[in-house]
Amino acid sequence: MSDPIIRPARTDEYDEIGRVWMESWVSTGLAEASDFLLANLRARVRREIEDGWTLFVADDVGTIAAMLALHLPKLYLDMLFVGPAYQGQSLGRKLLAFTRTHMPDEIHLRCVRENEKAWRWYEREGFVFEKEEISPVTGFTMKCYRWKRADTRV
Template structure:
């Protein structure tokens, strides 16, 4: 199986990217699909890009299979969302390898504490738990993780 191509997301794709974002988030069981959630995510995309996000998509022969949002100035992997139809195919690992090429020395991320599947995956991928803190915008307790490139002796 050929992995999707990772490329920059385009403004004309924001509706589709927001849909993938919502479907992936809903697949965690932490939220319900709704027009309001989709509308909020659609509105958030251009704001986040204007605020410094580097937005990428995984393009599976013309179908957006995942979205990835990086904030390089703070070494933050802000969003890694894989469409449910593409989960379980190593796409997350492919996106994480891409992220490590973009930010090779250090990566920070936050993960909702109740999303155990995600944070356990990040731990298996070498991320180290740093702290927990409430996200004031969402009210979710967030687990903060950090990955640092191993020093070569």
């Protein structure tokens, strides 16, 4: 595996992005892979793009290693999912650094409360917990976080 390149997603990749999303989500232990889940995530990719997502992929010489969905006007990191074969290789950190180039001053995100590995990682990356809320889309309890660039003025 080489170092994946982060680039805008292409329309013809949406189905594959849905598959990577499902495999990554399933790797959390919070869901089981199914044709139903895959179909829902593939449909959701298209729906969310219509609703304002800017979608990126980490491309490993033609293989989609990860997906990153940003909602730039809302300063919102909506989805960051790394495929299981690429987890533990700092690709998530690279995607977060890429996100900070697009939203250098402030980023908001939500993370499923039961996905402790993910929210603990965001906390280590400087995100501060703000509140919990129920997702109207999934019904999961979400932990809401915010990262704000430190003021470097003296």
